[in-house]
Amino acid sequence: MSQSHNRGLIEDFGRWREFRAGMWAWIFHKFTGWVLVGYLFTHIAVLSTAIPASGQETAVLQAGDDVYTQTIVTLEELLLVRILEVGLLAVAVFHILNGTRLLFIDLGVGLESQDKSFYASLILTGLITVASVPTFLAGAF
Amino acid sequence: MAERYSSFTPGGTMWLLQRITAAFLIVVLAFHFFLLHFVNHADEVSFIVSAARMETLSYYSLMILFLVTATFHGVNGVYNALINQGLTGRKKQAVKTTLIVASVVLIVQGVRTANAWAGGVPL
Numbered sequence: 001m002s003q004s005h006n007r008g009l010i011e012d013f014g015r016w017r018e019f020r021a022g023m024w025a026w027i028f029h030k031f032t033g034w035v036l037v038g039y040l041f042t043h044i045a046v047l048s049t050a051i052p053a054s055g056q057e058t059a060v061l062q063a064g065d066d067v068y069t070q071t072i073v074t075l076e077e078l079l080l081v082r083i084l085e086v087g088l089l090a091v092a093v094f095h096i097l098n099g100t101r102l103l104f105i106d107l108g109v110g111l112e113s114q115d116k117s118f119y120a121s122l123i124l125t126g127l128i129t130v131a132s133v134p135t136f137l138a139g140a141f
Numbered sequence: 142m143a144e145r146y147s148s149f150t151p152g153g154t155m156w157l158l159q160r161i162t163a164a165f166l167i168v169v170l171a172f173h174f175f176l177l178h179f180v181n182h183a184d185e186v187s188f189i190v191s192a193a194r195m196e197t198l199s200y201y202s203l204m205i206l207f208l209v210t211a212t213f214h215g216v217n218g219v220y221n222a223l224i225n226q227g228l229t230g231r232k233k234q235a236v237k238t239t240l241i242v243a244s245v246v247l248i249v250q251g252v253r254t255a256n257a258w259a260g261g262v263p264l
Contacts, residue, residue, distance in 0.1 A: 033218045041243075047251075069186065072184075103160060
């Protein structure tokens, strides 16, 4: 059985040296959440170029010369954007894996091994991110 | 040592909705990333191809639901994170109002974008 005890104020990041796996998982989940919600707003802003593009001539759309296609193509030509996409994948994968871990813990499954599942989330995130690098950088050079 | 950390008070409506949207987003975010980066590559994007996907009602509906749940999950997460940091009183109300307005703007803009591709709701 788990025991409840005074965890102290985990919002006090100055205590980071005392943090254990569960605290780091909580901090990483919060950090990756902030990144993802920030990206969501940016993502919709960039995709909104489809609105003016939809009013352009069919021939322009078919040639890919519309403002939406050109915006995405121009961004994808930047190496920095490709690298940021790899970072975004890492952030998303960790948030998904750790989020799955949190859902199980909330259901009462795996609380006693929550530190191990956190380390597993980190390792799996690293492996998936590394494996995705060739896909994200294809055609960038 | 088994400890439980969360930005949410367990048992509340917002806590439950955060978990329900999480379960949905785990699947749909993974699908979204896989489809638009691994099946179709981001550097091959074009208006015509994006429009062809969005003209399908099932894909359009999924993306609208994705937009709404992701906005709720993200903004609700931010709001609770700020409360954890000690946000109270008038500042809390101001942040809440700002986040609600930002969410509405994001969803409206997202739906307008989806409609621009689909040429309206694809019924």
